[in-house]
Amino acid sequence: MSLEITLIVNGTPSCLVVDETTPLLHALRNMLGLRASRFGCGQEQCGACMVLMDGKPTYACSHLAMDADARVVETAESLMGHPLRAAFLAEQAGQCGYCLSGILMSAKALLDRTQSPSREAIVAALDPHLCRCGAHERIIRAVERAAAMLRGEAA
């Protein structure tokens, strides 16, 4: 069965016709052309697909598009002017970069809650995410740097 939904993604509402089974990830990537959110496993086990829904980290691979109807969704595309992007580039935090979009969104949710997260809090926020290249330490440093930028302490 097809149904009509409204997704509010990165501040822009869009009307879409989806199946009851369409994952949010496919609606974002294939219908809205927002391809920064990535498919990694489809099983809530890697975090590559992570987006924010009403501010909370949400696996877009398993979350149904229809359950995001009228909800506020944020994807990595929204971070163009955010300190997180500048911080990840400054720290050169990534190798292949495939894991980054999801990690950025979990980091965003954390920094929306607190601008002074401890290292432990960052690690806990990122623990649902896998990075096979081993860029973890740089990624943690980048989140610390983004927090400092938000506090006005770093450029």
Place this chain on the structure above:
Amino acid sequence: MIPNTLPSSLADNPRLEQWIGFPAEGRVAVRTGKVELGQGILTAMVQIAAEELEVDLSRLDLASGDTRDTPNEGFTAGSLSVQIGGVALRLVCAEVRSLMLDAAAARLGCPREDLAVEDGRVLQDGAATGLDYWALAGDLDLTRAATGMAPVKSPAQLRTLGTDVPRTDLPEKVGGAPFIHDMTAPDLLHARVLHRPRKGARLVALDEAAALKAGLGTVALFRTGDMVALVGEDESRVHLAFERLHERARFEGGLALGPEHAEPGFLTGLDTAAPRIVERGTPAAGTAAQRVTATYSKPFLAHGSIGPSCGVARYADGRLTVWSHTQGVFPLRAAIARALGLAPEAVDVIHRQGAGCYGHNGADDAAFDAAIVALGHPGRTVRVLWTRADEMGVAPFGAPMVVTLDAGLDAQGRPLDWTIDIRSPTHVDRPGANGGVNLLSAEALETPPARPTPADFPDALGGGAVRNGFVLYDLPQQKLVHHFVPDAPARTSSMRGLGAFANVFALESFMDELAEAAGMDPVAYRLSLMSDPRARGVIMEAARMCDWETPPPDGFTRGFAFSRYKNSAAYLAMAVEVSVEEEVRVSRAWCAVDGGLVVNPDGAINQVEGGVIQAISWTLKEQVMFADGAVSSNTWETYPILRFSEVPRIETRLIGDPAHPPLGMGEVSQGPTAAAIGNAVTAALGARLRHLPLTRDRIMQALLAD
């Protein structure tokens, strides 16, 4: 200085125009056959070209991995991209700059010594001449072969090489969509391909109706031989239909595959031919005061790329275009053409970035899947995406290995004789290797191409199973016994480090065992047997970095290891600090690396430290499991890897002399990490674990056996 001998990349692609062009005012076209795998190679290439051409980085347009217009440099593998491909590009750029100066001198009628280049403009005694590369380009014959004779800059003249130029590919990866997975087209068809669960199995039952029903009438089934794909425009429906198809497909026959293959002990007895023996030196005179013998092993390992393999292909007007995150566009083109009966000239293969690649994973196979489906759908762009289960289950694995070491020691604990005995299946099954096609779905075609006689990577190229089998220590004699296992129950091919991972784990664990037998400190013992000054340099530096002489804090132990990857790439010595409770936890790591001239230090450190983290994961957690004729560790739950909460702090120092040629760094840390952890765990438990991974179960067993 970089020696002016022609590296293989240049011998194979001799014409200057294959590397460099001046297509438009102010722009320089640079071409490399090496491809970005997440290792930062494109940035390194741009730095090399900018340095030797004397142009600003921003003027360079780099093309990489495209059979239509880049040099054929084979595979991007073996830590040779800078060592061979980068050095080739460097020689070409130095030569082009030199030819430009010759041309300018001729036009200006002045000695060339008066001239210099600044960002592509020619200066005479420091003043502008009105000439630049673009004005002079027409005077040059770039179709001529490179001589490799133009001098490259001396270390003191370097401006860009050796600096932390930010990665050129990273901005698009932070919030953008640069991956092959993100390619799209108005005529795009999504496809999912059914793969056989084990070698030689045949498809005997398929519930097509159920699958198509799940696809809500918009998904079609495509079949050739046992190769079955579902295609449609709506990815969600294709995916859903595929899940149904996969669930109900039945396979029979093929090689037996079961739980026993998780442990590498199964390899014993599968080596059907006589072992190959290579011996260096002769045993020292005298009788051994004691003998030390130990056997180590590692299981099948999965590449586990975070993004499943993806291939895109389009067949139109008799041409097949394939986009792939392959490590070698030319070998893949040849293999695809051969398997499908096409002329290689009718096939283009273009590299597009995928998720991190650590060797021969499913990239080529997914590209071939897309090619097959595209041939059946002319005029459409076909995108094949593998499932997570396929990425963990049917992509090639790193080979299981069993390594036994035996040495006789004199009264001072110095080895008199030395034998390493290595048992392993092949480490190379890439497209074209050993004369085979070696693409997964080719085996499922109506008329599969002939399987090549299995063989391992040749010793001349660093070897496969025997990689790093010989050590750099001062030994009177070393004997290497190689048992090649021709028919492993699961497909094996190149994975970061190849045999060096298991061999260095074994050898550097054994060095600690010998040090103990000799009653010596492990670092002092290594130094007592090492005269290579660069090896001594990294060993002493790593010992200093971790303050080896001072005991670690309470509750922690340290372990040490050294290796020079392939005995020809960079030197690395490292220490780790661990704590062992129910599980092993690595809290810190210190690495000292000598890679000669390092093109991009930050990028090199990223590679070394990424390698440490990945190798900690291999060492502590990873083991491919089998059940019921298939891989059972085909999710991240059943094949766990190291998480954010488990990574150590790592310190890395690059201590190479920039006057030495650049040495590969991408695979240096894999083997030493495993050995350093093994040695630290032994210090903690008082018992040695010789079989990877070092899991909680194995720790318990070791403690009980003690």
